[in-house]
Amino acid sequence: MLIDKLVCRQRQQVAQLAEQGHQQQQLLLAHSRLLRQRALNFIGSAPGLTLSFSAGVLFQLRHNSSVKTVRRLVGLRWIRLLY
Template sequence: MLIDLLIKKDKLKLQQCTARFEQQQQLRYAYLWLAGQRCKQFIGSAPGLTLSFSAGLLMQLRHNAMVKTMRGIGAVQWLRRLL
């Protein structure tokens, strides 16, 4: 009798935890979907296209000595601003 009561309590706790986990997973998937939509929207906007185009140009010229120097200077300045 006491064992049955304890088993029922444990089953109820397990069901509650499972339901909470499923809700959290659904919320997580919704946030991921929303983040994906925002990324797509940004990439389609003028700043996003500019950033994408610039990154493409840098990738084509990544072995150029001048581009390497400019990237290094930019990285140093960025690190100085963080510190």
């Protein structure tokens, strides 16, 4: 009888945890859909297109010595701001 109660309680806990897991999965899916939609909206906007174009230009010039120097200097500034 005691074992039956414990087993019943464990089944209830498992069912609750399964339901929580399902709800969390649905919430995560909704968040990922919302994030994807926001990203698509941003990429289609003027600031998004500007950022994308700038990143493409910088990617093309990534081996240029002046770009490497600027990246090093900006990196050092970020490191200094952290400390």
